[in-house]
Each structure stands twice: as C-alpha cells, then as structure tokens.
Amino acid sequence: MIFIENEDITDPRINLALEEYALRNFGEAEDYLLFYINEPSIIIGRNQNTLEEINDEYVRENGIHVVRRASGGGAVYHDRGNLNFSFITNYKKENLNNFKKFTKPVIHVLQQMGVEAEMSGRNDLIVNNRKISGNAQFSTGKRMFSHGTLLFNSDLDEVTRTLDVKMNKIESKGHKSVRSRVANISEFIDEDIDIYEFRSRLLKGLFEEREKFDSYRLTDEEWERVHELKDKKYGNWDWNFGSSPKFDIQRNKRFPIGEIDLRLDVERGYIENIKIYGDFFGVEPVADIENRLQGIRYEPFVLEQVVNKIDLEQYFGKIHEDDFLELIYGPDE
DSSP: OEEEOOTTOOOHHHHHHHHHHHHHHSOTTSOEEEEEEOSSEEEEOTTSOGGGTBOHHHHHHTTOEEEEOSSOSOOEEEOTTEEEEEEEEEOOGGGTTOHHHHHHHHHHHHHHTTOOOEEETTTEEEETTEEEEEEEEEEOSSEEEEEEEEESSOOHHHHHHHBOOOGGGSTTTTSSOHHHHBOOGGGGOSSOOOHHHHHHHHHHHHHTTOSOOEEEOOOHHHHHHHHHHIIIIITOHHHHTOOOOOOSEEEEEEETTEEEEEEEEEETTEEEEEEEEESOOOSSOTHHHHHHHTTSBSSHHHHHHHHTTSOTHHHHSSOOHHHHHHHHHSOOO
C-alpha cells in the first residue's frame, strides 16, 4: 500500500478532488491510503438535497464550505479536529458496502491506543455507544474507495449548528440531540496529543504489519489536474447545490439501507419530473432510474413493468422491488 501525501491541504474541495483523481488515475496494481484534514465544512452525500441538510443561514454567515462528495450516505461536518481517511483499491463486488473490511485495521489501531472502538449499524464506528466515525464508498466499476471520518477533537456543537438534522434520523424521536450521540476520540485517550500526533500514530499503526510501505508526492502536473477537477466539479455550485424543481408529491421512507426520498411532479397522469434523494449507498447513479421513470404513466402496472427491469441493488443496496414500488405509488403512511 502507498500513502498519498496531501501536503497538509485543508481545502475540502481540493482534498475531494485529490481523492477522485487518485481513484481514476493511479495504477491499478497498487492500493493507496489518503489522509486529509479539512477546514470547517459540510460534506454532502452524493444523493442528498443540499439545502434540506444544512442550516443555510448559519453556514453562509460563518463562511463554512459546503461540498458534495462522490460517495453516498449522509451529510457530515468536518473541521480541523476531524481526520479523514480513504482506502483506494480495486473494485470487488464483495467489498461493496463491506465497511467492516475497510474499518477493521482502523479499529485495530484505535484499540491499541486504548480506544474501545467497534463497528455499529451500516457504516459507523462507536465507543461506548457514541459515534466517532462514519463511512461511505464510491466505485468506478474498476476501482473504488472506502473513506471515513475520525472525530478526534472536533467542535461537536457545530455539528448541531450547521446540520439541519431530520427527525427520522434520531432514533428516540428527537429526545437525544446530535451532540449526545457523537464523541471525540480524544475523550478516550489518557495522553494529551493533538490531531497531527494522532494522525502519525494511526499511520504508523496501519503500516506496522506491512512489509511494503511507500509514500507518494504528486508532481506539479498532477496537482494541476487535481485543481482542474476541483474547479470543474467540487468548486462548482451546480455540483454542490444544484437546482431542484418544484414537485407536487413527496414520498420518503427509511429502510435498512438508508432513507429514500422521492419527489414527483405528475401532470395528467404522467410523471413529468422525478428526483431521488437519500443517504443510501449504491454503485450506479440514481439519475438512471429517474430517466427511466420520467414520462411514463403514474400507474402501478406500468411502474412495475419498468422497475422490474432495474437492478435496484446497484443503486440503493439490498431493497425489494415491492418495497420500492410501494414507496412510489403505495398508500401514504
């Protein structure tokens, strides 16, 4: 495995561009590891409606970055007390949504440091039932990355201030605040170390059992291409926010694979527009499904004919066709 030096860049737009550039351009014969720390920012999941996930007024007043990532999952808050890691490997179907595989070495190092971390739910790491890490994945079909956050000494109050958390994401109907469900790793370490020492120890631990460990610094030409990707995509308003037309039907439900939120504009019995949001994980872009459903009759039999031809697992994870059809057209709950 090769460690990619990010030159201590803290701009989330550049760091996400670097991650995607490495995924698409670095050699398939090697696995890579990337660490980065971001300035205060909200990182939006690929399929989320940005303006419904953030406290827009607070974010604008405080100059907080808002950047959409390539992977699915939910919105997360980053600051200089949060360490991000990304494992870049060849794509294998059995590794898709297999967060346990990629977080296992991280958990091992944390436990060596006295932090009793464990995997929980779909994609979280917890200590004493409090979340210290969330994880997500993205694949090109040939290569993939599995990346995650590690809350070390973040300002946890900012999580609440910046994110407009939906009530159906809080298990006890809002009685527990976001602040009470998350924790900093520094709370569980006896020593007084900063995030850079933590990063150094984590890196050393991840590679201590590997015979081959190299580091790589990008060339000036490669950095130019990273900045081009940043300007074209991660620094672009259309990518980060996008335009959302008005819809007359909204249907959403939380499944084991995450929330699916459908917006439909139905005119004279036909689906004129459809948009799919959510914090689910999948390989293929949900725009494919939107395109297939747009223009067809909003009628159960017709919808079933279309949906039955779609491999829903590639877009959402494991979900039954009947459940998805019921979400589109079934009775409101």
